Amino acid sequence: MEIGSFHRLGAKMATQLVHVNISKKYSNVEVLNNIAFNVEENEFLVVVGPTGCGKTTLGNILSGIEKPTSGQVTIRDEVIDPHIHNISYVFQEPSCIPWYTMIQDVTMGLVIRGAAKEEVAKRGKEVIKLVDMVGFEDYYPWQISGGMKQRVAIARAYATNPDFLIMDEPFGHLDAQTRYLMQIEIMRIWEQEKKTVVFITNNIEEAVYLASRIIVLSKLPARMKCEYTIDLPRPRDLTDPQFLRTRAEITKECEIVE
């Protein structure tokens, strides 16, 4: 196992918001093996790994839905708990609630946390605008496209102003073109409303396009393979030589047989 630029983290001394140090086993199958990293405040951390390496399990543990077999995830030195912490999670699977209209869906987090009616309405309007869905407030999920549903899931995650936002291959089900547009959009949204993000994907190009830092996972059981800090200026250009070089370097690193 090779760990890349850990020393750079120490030098930066940014606020460490989330500490992760976990392993996970399902009966006999080891899924996550000593996954340990920190997430800085307002950082866009991308976790890259091959299909079926336990990325979704990682997302579920980071969001507190699943418990790790050993170790823990902490936010500001407190074990993660959806009842205490302000977390949002964008699922890989389509997750719009079929009986909620778009506006009900994006504001459900606020309603659950008991926000005042005016605040719910105001923030609902804001995030609908943020994901460019104005005019679709009263639509049900079956009436809109897959890309729009994913935008709603992102708006719902943003609506609560989370301290920690996890996205698990949010664009995995989309076609290449929509995916590209969504990447631009998520970058625009993130630059507009900075959040601490862990973004999970199997797509290296997507990772380099979005990340301030990348962690690469190995095949099952997932181990931390290497880590990169990406300082390319934003907005990034997929055809920029420097972008391509970084992408090639990470791709090569990922292919190293253990």
Added chain:
Amino acid sequence: MTEKRKELFKTVGYNILSLIGVGILWTLFSHWQHSPFFPTLTAIWKAFVGLVEHGDVEQIGLGAHIWASLVRIFAGFAAACLLGIPLGLALGLKPKLYNRTRAILEPVRFIPPIAWIPMAIVLLVGFSRYVFLIWLGAFFPIFITTLMSVTRVNPIHVNVAKVFGAPRSYIIWKIVIPSVLPDIATGMRVGLGIAWMCIVAAEMIGGEMMGVGRLILKYAELIRMPEIIVGMLVIGIIGFFMNEVFIIVERWIFRWRSEVSID
């Protein structure tokens, strides 16, 4: 909209045509047979008018029979819903409890309502006998579909709420129940059908001389086919219209579902 209306007219038209077709076939058959066991449509119509105007052999009008049966159906069906839905939800949410009691619940499902008649006569009196037998028929489809539906709630939808720290009450009322409601409605529709299928059995033992099932039994003793067929048709037609109303209400309530909202 006009396209939709056209389609509706077409559907209704074809249904009327096929009804007329069956009517013609029946008429031909009854004329060919020329037997009191296969009355003509005119004989059935005369029996219907007679039952409405003069009542049956005990001067009880058809309206009174229908009303009596409707009240019993609704009482039994309501009892089945009031017990089946909460019990299905509770056991669906607590699968362990269901697994540990299924040896009691499941065998009961296979005992036909008619087999319960002696027990009902011994244990119950009057109106409760009707309710019990109809309840027996309607309860299990409602209970089982509710129970099975809870286990099929999409875990993603539950997790969406959980990540926001939703309390159990929110998950049950806003996620689980809306998700199982369409299946409950289907179970209720099946249950209502079976409730009607139990009406003759129920009215066999209820004691009162009123009810559509009782009407059929009375004329069965007299071997008077026209009146029996009137009773059968009345049950069929009322059941049909109840089902149609149910479907319309269902469509309106579950307009968030793409399967039923085609506009």
